[in-house]
Amino acid sequence: MANIIYISKQSDAETFGVEFTYSMKKVVFSRSCRDTIKQFLQRCEIKLSSPKKKKHSKSTENVHTETFDCCFLSSDNTALNENLLLEKVVLDNSNKFRINDTIYALVINLPKVLSASISSHAMATYIIQPTIEMEFSTHFECSWFVESQPHNFALVCQQPVYEPPVQFVSKRFKVEITPYFENRRGESVTIDGPEPFQAPVGETPLTVRQQLVRMTSGNLEIDFRVVSYNILADCYVFTDFALTTMYPQCPKYVLPMEYRKQILYREFLDYNADILALQEVEDKFYHNELLPFMKLHGLNGVYSTQNARRSDGEAIFFKGQVFELVESGTLSMNEYCYESEVLTSFLAVCSHDLREDFLCRTTTFQFCVLKLKAKQKYVLVANTHLAAKHDFDAVRLLQTATLAHFIMRKTEDLYATLGMQSGDLGSLMLGDMNSSPCSFATRFMHSEVLDIEELDPLSAGIEFTLSLPPVLSMLESCFPKWSIEFTNMVYNFHSTLDWIYFDSDNLKCVNRLPMPSLESVATFGGLPNIGMASDHLALVGDFTFK
Structure with a gap:
């Protein structure tokens, strides 16, 4: 996931989100679609220059002040004019972004799992499906793992849903969820079953x-x-x-x-x-x-x-x-x-x-x-x-x-x-x-x-x-x-x-x-x-x- 700038924009939104990591520092901010490249670069340099806070502390680390040379590049590595509207630049994934000697690819609307859960009463012989909320996709893949030995999980299924056999009653399980849209695959998220597989209900x-x-x-x-x-x-x-x-x-x-x-x-x-x-x-x-x-x-x-x-x-x-x-x-x-x-x-x-x-x-x-x-x-x-x-x-x-x-x-x-x-x-x-x-x-x-x-x-x-x-x-x-x-x-x-x-x-x-x-x-x-x-x-x- 290194050297990638993630751009997120809903279809009717007037702003877009930006997320990337530079020199171990995670940078997250949003900008107006009407900004120019110059305004974006100014905001980016402010974010990069701001000192990093220590965890659980109001004080900040004493870090060496670094200067940043930032610009957008076209597909042929030509620097783009700073007066161009930002929206046209960042929503074209053939463009790139440079910070000093580091070149970033632009990835637009990467599918993302916002939340995922599974029933605490998932029953064997019934069809189990995680409850998922996603961004920029409604498609996902699942890999299901069942505990074969203590603390050792074996892959049993690679489908969005899973029907565990009755012999898996009382076994713990987990599922790995990967969102995707066309050729873009988001980061996988793994959730543990809150409880082992339950016995199926009897005759009703x-x-x-x-x-x-x-x-x-x-x-x-x-x-x-x-x-x-x-x-x-x-x-x-x-x-x-x-x-x-x-x-x-x-x-x-x-x-x-x-x-x-x-x-x-x-x-x-x-x-x-x-x-x-x-x-x-x-x-x-x-x-x-x-x-x-x-x-x-x-x-x-x-x-x-x-x-x-x-x-x-x-x-x-x-x-x-x-x-x-x-x-x-x-x-x-x-x-x-x-x-x-x-x-x-x-x-x-x-x-x-x-x-x-x-x-x-x-x-x-x-x-x-x-x-x-x-x-x-x-x-x-x-x-x-x-x-x-x-x-x-x-x-x-x-x-x-x-x-x-x-x-x-x-x-x-x-x-x-x-x-x-x-x-x-x-x-x-x-x-x-x-x-x-x-x-x-x-x-x-x-x-x-x-x-x-x-x-x-x-x-x-x-x-x-x-x-x-x-x-x-x-x-x-x-x-x-x-x-x-x-x-x-x-x-x-x-x-x-x-x-x-x-x-x-x-x-x-x-x-x-x-x-x-x-x-x-x-x-x-x-x-x-x-x-x-x-x-x-x-x-x-x-x-x-x-």
């Missing part, structure tokens, strides 16, 4: 369900498998309300994603989904951990945040061998609703309170259009997480109606732009709808006619009804309305809140993965627990084109 309702899905996978002739799953973001776990009201029964070490992701990864692999729609996915977790894991197993992904004030969003993953991404995007519910004449009319006559509650929500939905390679057919996937507030039943209805209208409009557009024949497009509308079987939104999706006086008591006396447009009557629930006991469970509450709706005109649901019973999950203290990673259950369905 989830392990029984996974055994079932492994037995049935490959036995059915299907076009694709769909999973919808709210994975419970950390940002909603560690609030006073959540800890005291929603998850008081849950062991504290189980709650962090650092522990829960090893269970999630096992679920993802066992479900073997062709389309995986997730809700409550935190931005950093998606980019630093989840996306690299999915790519390692052949899935590509698209991500969208709910809004600028929230750290979580939705993600859709799809198998690259099965699907090709045609289009993706994110739309705001309170803006797209005006594309519907029915919703616009409803908002015009409903009460001010309901209208404000709906329009002030920043709920979004993401969509993607996928091309099924084997059949040259297309799938439209709309994924969302609707408003969770308890008294927002009517708001969720309007959000659901907005999403349904998007399905209708987008279907028309795709048939026109892609030149498809009838039956070539199947639609999926799914996610955490926060809507129970008796909610307005679920009744709407099951073709009930809803009167405005029921939806909005403050609008009494106004004649207006809201119902699913006939053209959307083909949207059918993958799981019949009262067929499952629950998809969400927290302390003293459970309900069916998650749904997969599909286009029954063009798609057929040929298999549904059975759900665990309420009693079996309750014996483990509810959700989440030591063997189940979220307060929601995944919905899994297999589909074919008709």
Whole structure:
């Protein structure tokens, strides 16, 4: 690492950082992008000339004062004009920097591990991945070492994730992490496992369900498998309300994603989904951990945040061998609703309170259009997480109606732009709808006619009804309305809140993965627990084109 000046600059920053070592002295400072070379050299000489403080002392060493002859050099070793703007010089890694007789190469935005940790309850037979925050990269390599003899560690794996065999229970381990981007490799960081590998959890309702899905996978002739799953973001776990009201029964070490992701990864692999729609996915977790894991197993992904004030969003993953991404995007519910004449009319006559509650929500939905390679057919996937507030039943209805209208409009557009024949497009509308079987939104999706006086008591006396447009009557629930006991469970509450709706005109649901019973999950203290990673259950369905 000697004779290198490390330049760091974020894409939208007006300053950049400088770090190098000269004559055993580490020099670190930052400069404005608008500085000239001359201003940089003056600052550099001040930094080099400042005496070095002794460790744990306010006094400084008496050092011989050295003069410094500094300049930037071009690739042919010609000194650069001191009036040049600094940004153009330092962001060109063909240039060099000279201090007296020492020549430095410029390295720009070297990938760096800012922090790294690993669960203190990393379990054998589960997939272990360090939690890493990096700068200037989202790519990293890992070398895993397990204690073979006291204080002697042997290399066992060189992958970003590791699945330790059961015989490694009680063995200590460590992992060496090396960030990289293109041909630039950052400094390796080694972290020790805080505890030895733990024994895997025993049989749980989830392990029984996974055994079932492994037995049935490959036995059915299907076009694709769909999973919808709210994975419970950390940002909603560690609030006073959540800890005291929603998850008081849950062991504290189980709650962090650092522990829960090893269970999630096992679920993802066992479900073997062709389309995986997730809700409550935190931005950093998606980019630093989840996306690299999915790519390692052949899935590509698209991500969208709910809004600028929230750290979580939705993600859709799809198998690259099965699907090709045609289009993706994110739309705001309170803006797209005006594309519907029915919703616009409803908002015009409903009460001010309901209208404000709906329009002030920043709920979004993401969509993607996928091309099924084997059949040259297309799938439209709309994924969302609707408003969770308890008294927002009517708001969720309007959000659901907005999403349904998007399905209708987008279907028309795709048939026109892609030149498809009838039956070539199947639609999926799914996610955490926060809507129970008796909610307005679920009744709407099951073709009930809803009167405005029921939806909005403050609008009494106004004649207006809201119902699913006939053209959307083909949207059918993958799981019949009262067929499952629950998809969400927290302390003293459970309900069916998650749904997969599909286009029954063009798609057929040929298999549904059975759900665990309420009693079996309750014996483990509810959700989440030591063997189940979220307060929601995944919905899994297999589909074919008709």
